[in-house]
C-alpha cells in the first residue's frame with residue numbers, strides 16, 4: 001500500500017543512462033500508476049552546466065528530452081532552466097523522495113558522487129545509483145548514513161543493471177550458503193571479445209562499436225582494464241558478504257593485451273576467451289579477482305555473447321544457479337533504477353511520510 005502521493009525524483013547526470021531513465025519513467029507513468037498505484041515525477045534534472053527544476057515534481061520531461069536531443073542544454077529549457085545550479089546545490093535545495101545518481105563513475109575516489117549520495121541521504125532522500133564510485137570507496141559509511149536516517153539505497157543499476165545479481169544472491173538464494181560467484185559482468189568487454197572472436201577485429205574496433213551503443217563507461221578504460229567488472233564485484237561482495245572491500249583489495253587484469261592472434265589460437269583449441277570476475281567468499285579476507293580466461297565451449301559462461309552478461313553462484317544447498325542475459329544498455333540500467341524505485345516505494349511506503357512534503361497528489 002502507498003499513500004497515493006507522487007514520488008519525486010531528483011536526477012543527477014543526463015547522459016545515456018539519465019536520459020533513458022527519464023524517458024522510461026515518463027513513458028511508463030500511467031502503466032505504473034495502474035499496476036502498482038505508484039506515480040513518479042521529476043523535480044530536478046542536473047548535468048554539468050546546470051539544471052531544470054520544478055519543486056512540485058511536474059517537470060515536462062518529454063519536452064526536455066526533445067530539447068536536449070536537439071543539441072541544447074537542459075539548463076536553457078524555458079521556464080524551468082537553472083543555469084549554473086550544481087548537483088550539490090540541487091541536492092541541498094530541491095526536496096525529493098529519491099536521489100538518482102547517474103553521473104560518471106570515478107575510480108579515483110568516488111567523488112563528487114559520494115558527496116551527492118551522502119548529502120541526499122542527509123536531506124531525507126532514498127538513493128538509487130547507477131554510479132559505482134561512491135560505493136566502492138565508502139560502502140559502509142554510506143550505508144551507516146542511510147540506516148541512521150531510515151533511508152534505502154538501491155544498487156541494482158550499479159551491479160550489472162538488467163542482469164539481476166544482488167536480487168538473486170539476497171532473495172533467491174536466501175538460506176543457502178554461497179560458496180563462489182563467477183560472472184561476465186561487463187557488456188562492453190564481452191561485446192568486444194565476441195566481435196574479436198567472430199570477425200578477428202582488434203579490440204579498439206569493438207570498443208568503438210560499444211561506445212556507439214552507449215554502454216561503455218564515460219572513461220572506457222574502466223571497461224577494458226577490468227575495473228567496471230571489479231567494481232560490480234566489490235559492491236556485491238560488500239553487500240552480500242559484508243566484505244568491506246575497496247579497489248585497493250582486488251586483483252584486476254583487463255583485455256587490453258588480448259590480440260586477435262590469442263583469440264584465434266583459443267578458437268582453434270575449441271575454447272573462447274572471456275573476461276571473468278570471481279568472488280571467493282570463503283577466503284579471509286573475501287577475495288575478488290578479474291581477468292581474461294579461456295573457457296571450454298561447454299562452460300556455462302562460454303555461450304554468453306555480445307553485450308549480454310551472466311552470473312553463476314555455487315551454493316551449498318541449491319547447487320549451481322546461473323543467470324544470463326540482461327545485456328548492458330542505458331535502457332537496462334534505467335529499468336534497474338526503476339525496479340529499485342518501485343520496490344522501495346511499495347515495501348517501504350511508510351518511509352515517505354516525512355520526506356515527501358513537496359510531493360503533489362495527482
Ligand SMILES: NC(=O)C1=CN([C@@H]2O[C@H](COP(=O)(O)OP(=O)(O)OC[C@H]3O[C@@H](n4cnc5c(N)ncnc54)[C@H](OP(=O)(O)O)[C@@H]3O)[C@@H](O)[C@H]2O)C=CC1
Pocket residue numbers: 012013014015016017018046047048049087101102103104105112130131132157158161214215216217218328329330333
Ligand atoms: N551506460 C550504461 O549502459 C551504464 C552506465 N552505468 C553507470 O551510469 C553512470 C552514467 O553513465 P552514462 O549515462 O553512460 O554516462 P554519460 O557520460 O553518458 O553521462 C554522464 C552524465 O553525467 C553528467 N555529469 C558529469 N559530471 C557531473 C556532475 N559533477 N554533476 C552533474 N552531472 C554531471 C554529464 O554531463 P555532461 O554531458 O554535461 O558532461 C552527463 O550528462 C556511470 O556511473 C556508469 O558507470 C551503469 C549501468 C549501465
Ligand SMILES: N[C@@H](CC=O)C(=O)O
Pocket residue numbers: 158160161185186187188189215216217223228328329
Ligand atoms: N560499461 C558497463 C555498463 C555499466 O555498468 C558495461 O559495459 O557493462
